[in-house]
Amino acid sequence: MTEPLDPPSAVRAASDLAAGPLRSVPADLLTAPTPCRDHDVRALVDHLAWAALLSQRAATRTPLEHDWSRLTPAPFLDGVPVDEWAAAVPAELDTAADAWADPAAWEGETLMGTTPMPAGVVGPLLLAEFAVHGWDLARAVDAPYDVPPALGEAVLAAVAPLAAMGRDGGWYGPEVPVPADAPAFDRALGLTGRDPGWRC
Structure with missing residues (x-):
């Protein structure tokens, strides 16, 4: 039986895991497709950058005001060449x-941005963001991505209660059927609308 991770350790494991493919993004793949609908590699890197910042602010109860309809990069990427964005994000994940x-x-x-929410919901939600979008990026750039079973269980526990709301809200795609005996992380991917076998 897999020994569960305590919440802070799960966030650390997810941030460390997502950092791996961020260090493997070549400039010629910035426009490559990813398993995350409507996101190419460049957009996904920026999404992870905002997730890292949002996570930092949530952990410290600091509001993050941003017009999400504006396609502007995370503030710490301001002035950084686009082909260097990915390399700048791991440090922010570490800070989170x-x-x-x-x-x-x-x-x-x-606060989730400016919206009050229980910290016990926000923390797991954001660690799932790191782990799932790290997987998206790893698949897109063909980088290794080995999810420890305990982290997979933590991601599944975070995703499962919110999956239906995520599909209704458009954050997740239609559920992809995954065998009940599949690894926990694969089942979490299926709940978010991802095919665990996706390849570019």
Whole structure:
């Protein structure tokens, strides 16, 4: 039986895992497709950048005001050449994991951008963002991505309660059937509308 990860360790594991493919993004693949609908590699890197920043702010109860209809990169990428964006994101993921290492980050209510939400919901939601979008990127650039079983269980536990709402809200695609005895991370991918066997 897989020993479960405590929440701060799960965030750390997800951020470390997602950092791997970010260090493997060549400039000639920035426009390559990914398993994440409507996102090429460049857009996915920027999405992970915003997720890292959103996670940092949520852990520290700091609002993040942004007009999400505007296609502007995360502030720490301002002035950075696009082909260097991916290399700049792992440090921000690391900062997010450090912020969630504080037990107080998991208590009470926090902010998802500017929306109040329970910290115990936001933390898992954002670690799932890191792990799932890291997988998207790894598939797109053909980078290794080995999800430890305990992290897979944490991602599945985060995704499962929100999957129906995610599909209704357009964050997730239609559920992809995955065998019930498949690894937990594969089942989480299926719930988010991803085919675990996707290849570019």
